Every structure is written in C-alpha cells, then in structure tokens.
Amino acid sequence: MELSDIREAYERIKDTIVKTPVMTSTTVDGITGCQVYFKCENFQRVGAFKFRGAFNTVSQLTKEERARGVIAHSSGNHAQALALAAEMLGVRATIVMPHNSPAVKVAATKGYGAEVVFCENTTESRASVANELMEKHGFTLIHPYNDNRIIAGAGTAALELIEEIGQLDYIFCPVGGGGLLSGTSIATKGLCPESKVIAVEPQNADDAYQSFRANKIFPSVNPNTIADGLRTQLGELTFEVIQKYVDDIILVSEQEILDAMRIFWERMKLVVEPSGAVSLAGLLKMSEDLSDCKIGVIISGGNIDLTEFFELYSKQIS
Amino acid sequence: MELSDIREAYERIKDTIVKTPVMTSTTVDGITGCQVYFKCENFQRVGAFKFRGAFNTVSQLTKEERARGVIAHSSGNHAQALALAAEMLGVRATIVMPHNSPAVKVAATKGYGAEVVFCENTTESRASVANELMEKHGFTLIHPYNDNRIIAGAGTAALELIEEIGQLDYIFCPVGGGGLLSGTSIATKGLCPESKVIAVEPQNADDAYQSFRANKIFPSVNPNTIADGLRTQLGELTFEVIQKYVDDIILVSEQEILDAMRIFWERMKLVVEPSGAVSLAGLLKMSEDLSDCKIGVIISGGNIDLTEFFELYSKQIS
Numbered sequence: 361m362e363l364s365d366i367r368e369a370y371e372r373i374k375d376t377i378v379k380t381p382v383m384t385s386t387t388v389d390g391i392t393g394c395q396v397y398f399k400c401e402n403f404q405r406v407g408a409f410k411f412r413g414a415f416n417t418v419s420q421l422t423k424e425e426r427a428r429g430v431i432a433h434s435s436g437n438h439a440q441a442l443a444l445a446a447e448m449l450g451v452r453a454t455i456v457m458p459h460n461s462p463a464v465k466v467a468a469t470k471g472y473g474a475e476v477v478f479c480e481n482t483t484e485s486r487a488s489v490a491n492e493l494m495e496k497h498g499f500t501l502i503h504p505y506n507d508n509r510i511i512a513g514a515g516t517a518a519l520e521l522i523e524e525i526g527q528l529d530y531i532f533c534p535v536g537g538g539g540l541l542s543g544t545s546i547a548t549k550g551l552c553p554e555s556k557v558i559a560v561e562p563q564n565a566d567d568a569y570q571s572f573r574a575n576k577i578f579p580s581v582n583p584n585t586i587a588d589g590l591r592t593q594l595g596e597l598t599f600e601v602i603q604k605y606v607d608d609i610i611l612v613s614e615q616e617i618l619d620a621m622r623i624f625w626e627r628m629k630l631v632v633e634p635s636g637a638v639s640l641a642g643l644l645k646m647s648e649d650l651s652d653c654k655i656g657v658i659i660s661g662g663n664i665d666l667t668e669f670f671e672l673y674s675k676q677i678s
Numbered sequence: 679m680e681l682s683d684i685r686e687a688y689e690r691i692k693d694t695i696v697k698t699p700v701m702t703s704t705t706v707d708g709i710t711g712c713q714v715y716f717k718c719e720n721f722q723r724v725g726a727f728k729f730r731g732a733f734n735t736v737s738q739l740t741k742e743e744r745a746r747g748v749i750a751h752s753s754g755n756h757a758q759a760l761a762l763a764a765e766m767l768g769v770r771a772t773i774v775m776p777h778n779s780p781a782v783k784v785a786a787t788k789g790y791g792a793e794v795v796f797c798e799n800t801t802e803s804r805a806s807v808a809n810e811l812m813e814k815h816g817f818t819l820i821h822p823y824n825d826n827r828i829i830a831g832a833g834t835a836a837l838e839l840i841e842e843i844g845q846l847d848y849i850f851c852p853v854g855g856g857g858l859l860s861g862t863s864i865a866t867k868g869l870c871p872e873s874k875v876i877a878v879e880p881q882n883a884d885d886a887y888q889s890f891r892a893n894k895i896f897p898s899v900n901p902n903t904i905a906d907g908l909r910t911q912l913g914e915l916t917f918e919v920i921q922k923y924v925d926d927i928i929l930v931s932e933q934e935i936l937d938a939m940r941i942f943w944e945r946m947k948l949v950v951e952p953s954g955a956v957s958l959a960g961l962l963k964m965s966e967d968l969s970d971c972k973i974g975v976i977i978s979g980g981n982i983d984l985t986e987f988f989e990l991y992s993k994q995i996s
Contacts, residue, residue: 381699386723402947403701586994614995622988629720629980631947662947669987670940676904677932 361508361601363550366519366543369416369512376415376448378404380517382524387627388640392647396655397528398640399521402632402662406472408589409540409660410441410504413513417502418445420509426451431499433479433486435461436589437661438504443474454499456490464665505539506595515543519551521656527552529653532639534660535559535568535609536590538598544658545605556607560642562587563611568594572602572609587617589635589660612641620644624659636660679826679919681868684837684861687734687830694733694766696722698835700842705945706958710965714973715846716958717839720950720980724790726907727858727978728759728822731831735820736763738827744769749817751797751804753779754907755979756822761792772817774808782983823857824913833861837869839974845870847971850957852978853877853886853927854908856916862976863923874925878960880905881929886912890920890927905935907953907978930959938962942977954978 380403388396401409418430429452432442439455446453453474457466458481469476479489493499503510517540522528531548535541545557561568565583577599583591594602602609612620617634620641624632636659643657698721706714719727736748747770750760757773764771771792775784776799784794797807811817821828835858840846849866853859863875879886883901895917901909912920920927930938935952938959942950954977961975 381701383699383721405704407947586991618988618991618995621991622984625949625984625987629725629949631943631949666940666943668990669943670936672986673904673936673939677936 361511361542361546363546365508365512366515366547366550369509370516370519372419373412373415373513373516377412377516379520380404382521383628383630385628387623392643392655393651394647394653394655396643396657397521397525398657398659399517400630400659401517402630402636402659406437406440406444407661407663408437408441409514409517409658410437411444412516413510413539414438414441414445414502415448416513417507417509418442418449418451421451421500425500428498428500429454430502431456431490431493432502432504433457433490434504435465437663439465439469439474440472442502443469443472447473454493456486456493458486462665464667503595505537505592506597508597510539511542511546511597511601513543514540515547517658518544518547518656522548522551525656527654528555528656530556530558530650531656531658532558532560532643533658534587534590534635534638535561536635537592538568538594538602540658540660541606542598542601545601549605557605558642558646559602559606559609560638561609561611562590562617562638563613565591566611568602569609569611571599572606575603585617586614587635587638589633590638610642610645612638612645616641616645630659631662631664632659633661633664636662679829679860679864681864683826683830684833684865684868687827688834688837690737691730691733691831691834695730695834697838698722700839701946701948703946705941710961710973711969712965712971712973714961714975715839715843716975716977717835718948718977719835720948720954720977722979724755724758724762725979725981726755726759727832727835727976728755729762730834731828731857732756732759732763732820733766734831735825735827736760736767736769739769739818743818746816746818747771748820749774749808749811750820750822751775751808752822753783755981757783757787757792758790760820761787761790765791772811774804774811776804780983782985821913823855823910824915826915828857829860829864829916829919831861832858833865835976836862836865836974840866840869843974845972846873846974848874848876848968849974849976850876850878850961851976852905852908852953852956853879854953855910856886856912856920858976858978859924860916860919864919867923875923876960876964877920877924877927878956879927879929880908880935880956881931883909884929886920887927887929889917890924893921903935904932905953905956907951908956928960928963930956930963934959934963948977949980949982950977951979951982954980
C-alpha cells in the first residue's frame with residue numbers, strides 16, 4: 361500500500377463522499393500554542409470516516425459479487441457505512457448484530473436499506489451466524505478494517521486534509537482496529553515524509569500500544585472504554601502498515617477523552633463521539649512538548665446516542 | 679438603515695469575526711424537497727451571531743466613550759459578545775447579571791475580561807443597578823438589539839450567506855428582540871428583493887407575532903420557552919425594520935423546537951441552542967408549501983449548558 365493507492369481510491373469515491381470541512385479553534389490553538397487543523401469526519405455520510413472505505417470497497421466488487429451481496433458483523437459505524445454504500449451501488453447488504461444492540465443503531469442500519477440479522481453478543485456467535493449466511497447466499501464479507509480497500513478509503517481523509525492545509529508537523533489519529541490509522545499514515549508519510557504520525561488509544565483498551573512496542577499483535581482483552589469504536593484489536597494488514605509508518609502510539613485516560621469531548625461540544629459546537637475525541641485528547645496530553653507546530657487532528661466520527669440528553673429536555677417542555 | 683450600512687459594518691468587523699461556514703444536509707434537503715443552506719453562527723466567536731453587532735458597536739465608540747467603558751445587563755450571549763469585543767478593543771466592560779445566573783455563564787463572561795455585577799432577577803433591578811453604575815462611572819450602555827450598530831452587525835451574517843450562495847427564495851430567521859431579524863431582512867431585501875423573509879418565534883413567547891399583526895409593540899409577558907434567547911420583546915428600531923421588510927412571522931411549538939434541535943445534533947452533528955433551532959423548526963413547519971426552493975436558514979448560536987449531559991457520561995467512566 362502506498363500513496364498512489366489512496367489517490368486511486370479518492371478518484372473512485374470523490375463524487376460520492378462529503379468533502380468534510382477543516383475547522384480550527386482559537387481555544388485549542390491557545391491551549392497548545394500550535395496551529396491545529398481538525399478534519400471533521402463527523403460531517404461525513406453516516407457520521408463517520410467509515411463511509412470512505414466502505415464505498416471504495418463495494419465499488420470494486422466484481423459483477424458476480426455485487427449480484428450476491430455483502431455482509432458484515434458490526435453494530436457500529438461500519439455497519440451503517442456499508443449499508444449506505446451498498447444501497448447507493450444497488451447491492452444487497454446484510455448486517456449481523458448482537459440482539460442487544462441499541463435500537464437507534466438497528467433502525468439506522470435498516471434505514472439505509474440493509475437487512476439486520478441478530479446474533480448472541482459474542483465474537484463466536486457473530487462469526488458463525490455470518491458464516492452460515494455467507495455459505496447459504498454467497499455473500500462477500502467486508503471486514504471493517506483489515507482490508508486494503510478499506511484502508512485506502514480511510515486514508516483519503518488525511519489526503520484531503522493535507523492537500524487543503526499543506527505540510528503538517530504532526531498528525532494525531534485514533535487507533536482501534538487500525539484502518540483509519542493505516543490509511544492516515546500512508547497518506548501523511550507519502551505527502552509529507554517529515555511529519556510525525558501519532559496514534560492515540562484509550563489506556564483502557566491499550567492492545568495497539570502493547571502490540572506496537574512488542575512487535576506482535578496483542579488481542580484486545582476486556583476493553584473498558586467509552587470510546588466504543590476503539591475496542592477492537594489490530595489486523596495483520598493494519599499492523600504491518602502501523603509498524604512501518606507510525607511514529608508513536610500514546611495512551612489517554614477516560615477522563616482525558618471526556619475532557620476533549622467537552623472541548624468539541626462546548627467550545628467548538630461539534631458533536632463528536634468519544635472515539636472521535638481521542639485524537640484531541642492525545643494532542644492535549646502531548647502539547648507541553650510542542651510549540652508553534654502545524655498539526656492535523658482527525659475527528660473520526662460523531663455518532664452518539666442522544667436519547668437520554670433529549671429526555672432531559674423533553675421534561676423541561678412538558 | 680439599508681444595505682450600505684451593513685456593508686460598512688462588514689468592512690469594520692470582517693478581519694475580527696469568524697467567516698462562519700455554510701452547511702447543507704441531505705436529511706433536511708430530503709425532508710423539505712428544497713436546497714437548504716445553513717449559516718452556522720454557532721461557530722461565531724463566543725458561539726453566537728451577537729459578536730458581530732457587539733464588535734461593530736464598540737469599535738465605533740468615541741475615544742472618550744472607550745476610555746470610560748461599556749455596560750450591559752444580560753445573562754445571555756450579548757453579555758459574552760460585548761465582553762469579548764470590549765476586551766479585544768481594550769475597553770472596560772461591566773455586565774449586570776441576576777445573582778442566580780448559571781455559573782457557567784458568569785465564568786465565561788469573566789473569562790472574557792468583563793466585570794460582573796449581580797442584581798435581583800427583575801427587569802427593574804437590572805436597570806437600576808446598571809443606571810447607578812453608569813452615573814457613577816460614565817459607562818455607555820450597549821443595548822442588545824435596539825441599536826442601529828447592533829442591527830447592522832447582525833445583518834452581516836445574511837450578507838455573507840447570500841454573497842456566498844447567491845439569490846435565495848426564502849430566508850428563515852429566529853425573532854426575539856429583533857436585532858438579528860432586522861439585520862437579516864435589510865441584507866436580504868437589499869441583495870435579493872424577491873426573497874421572502876420568514877421570521878420564526880416560539881408560540882410560548884409570541885409577542886413579535888402579535889406585534890406584527892396588530893401594528894404595535896406587544897410586551898413579552900411570561901414567556902415560557904426553552905428558546906431562552908427569544909424571550910425578549912421587540913424594540914422600536916427593530917419593529918420599524920420588521921414591519922417594512924419581513925414577509926411573515928410564524929410560530930412553532932416547544933416540541934417542534936426540540937425536534938429541530940435533534941436534527942442538528944443527531945443528523946448534522948452541530949451543537950445548536952434551542953433559540954438557534956427555531957428557524958429550522960419554522961422551515962420544517964412550512965415545508966409542505968415549498969418545493970425545489972433555495973432556502974437560507976440562520977443558526978443564531980450554540981451556547982447551551984452541557985453540565986448535566988457530561989455528568990451522565992462521567993458516571994459511565996467512574
């Protein structure tokens with residue numbers, strides 16, 4: 361995988377994705393003493409960067425694969441991204457979700473035209489239900505991150521950011537399964553080799569941090585973080601890219617994630633999900649070591665269940 | 679007041695304000711069957727359009743007035759806008775607030791360098807405390823909306839919107855005291871006389887609606903709306919402009935305001951305060967009568983107390 365793969369992905373998806381805005385904040389610039397540019401993938405279709413990779417992947421399937429349909433097991437942003445990409449390309453999509461998934465996520469996935477099949481809330485059940493459907497219908501499984509097409513699509517966010525803003529000294533990116541981080545690091549090192557790529561991970565789900573230091577993939581054991589998009593472990597493809605291009609992986613606490621989220625909501629007026637706030641949390645943690653740098657920060661998404669919040673409000677008007 | 683006044687205000691403030699982005703939403707375009715352009719003043723300095731008028735006003739004070747300082751009685755966005763504008767221009771600012779104002783607003787106002795003086799939570803107390811300070815220190819009172827400099831500053835948001843997007847068929851704008859609406863209507867009718875200017879007001883604070891129909895200013899009696907920025911009554915200056923340029927004022931329920939707010943937060947990933955969501959609520963209410971129109975919607979601000987929301991989250995991580 362190299363920059364040219366990301367450029368090719370971009371040609372494939374550029375008329376379909378949202379070219380998300382790059383935002384700045386006098387508050388964050390003031391705190392860090394740097395010029396910070398936020399790539400706002402919370403404004404992407406389905407509210408997360410995942411749509412880039414999903415569309416890039418489905419659009420490359422063969423005619424036969426398209427005719428049979430795609431499948432994923434996910435209750436997160438990948439499910440909705442794949443559902444929408446498939447719908448736009450006229451491909452049948454089936455999503456396997458734990459039966460206790462939030463109703464709002466089930467409804468959103470169905471809203472994009474996908475069929476939802478429920479399973480038990482275990483890795484084994486997800487895989488076995490998906491395998492059964494694949495055997496029966498010939499569906500193609502679309503992995504959420506361990507796929508070069510997904511990685512190349514994810515990398516187009518950093519490509520857009522750097523082409524708009526120019527050379528960066530640092531780029532901060534969250535890491536879970538490593539799809540966004542792999543794409544971001546390939547794009548960044550390709551466009552500005554001097555830039556440092558810093559991955560940020562919740563310390564309560566530190567498997568990528570451990571893997572990076574030990575040079576082998578650690579499983580994600582009982583991750584206990586509000587950053588629900590970052591609970592997964594690295595894949596073989598993403599780990600290889602990360603070892604090659606990422607300069608460091610740093611950890612942030614749950615409170616640091618919440619503090620970063622609060623800056624987005626209160627100061628920048630952006631709805632950012634916990635996983636999406638992790639990169640800013642990392643920047644703030646490192647900011648004492650930085651000054652007058654030009655920094656990119658990837659906001660990965662903004663999908664968060666606001667039911668409780670709006671229930672508070674509903675009580676005020678009733 | 680005419681378009682040239684707004685252009686002059688713009689020259690005065692353009693290097694200091696944020697040129698806020700114009701955003702679109704496939705969701706809202708889908709619901710309305712129109713092309714809808716949101717002017718995002720929630721991204722303005724201090725989180726609301728109020729900064730435009732405040733800076734335009736303070737920057738026009740005489741040397742003597744600047745030396746003595748400015749005062750306002752407000753616990754809302756005007757207070758913070760005036761505080762910041764004064765600070766940037768090296769002018770002392772004093773804000774009179776009810777003693778039961780939310781701590782977050784008091785802290786924000788002080789954070790912008792203003793002195794906060796507390797009063798009782800009545801119109802009379804606010805005025806008498808402010809008058810006393812004006813007599814003692816020679817402060818200049820900056821009214822939140824009944825002032826041509828404030829109106830001209832507020833109108834620069836619509837000016838930017840229309841200059842960026844081109845001719846509009848409709849523009850939707852919230853109305854409280856009428857400063858934003860006056861400026862918006864002058865700019866809109868000046869730039870595209872064929873556009874309809876639709877003001878939107880909470881039906882639980884319908885004094886502007888009543889005033890517009892009866893041709894005289896009604897007081898705002900016991901307004902009971904979550905749109906706290908729209909509880910005020912019209913001023914003489916704003917009422918005159920509104921009678922001349924506004925095509926209609928429509929009312930929305932509290933539930934309709936909440937539904938619009940939820941679209942901003944959940945679908946558009948924008949933190950918008952209830953007052954700022956009123957214009958979209960009005961558009962959605964009228965949308966059956968519209969089709970394939972080009973529509974501007976002013977989001978007036980995004981300042982909302984998120985303490986309870988983040989308390990919910992804090993419990994999850996502890």
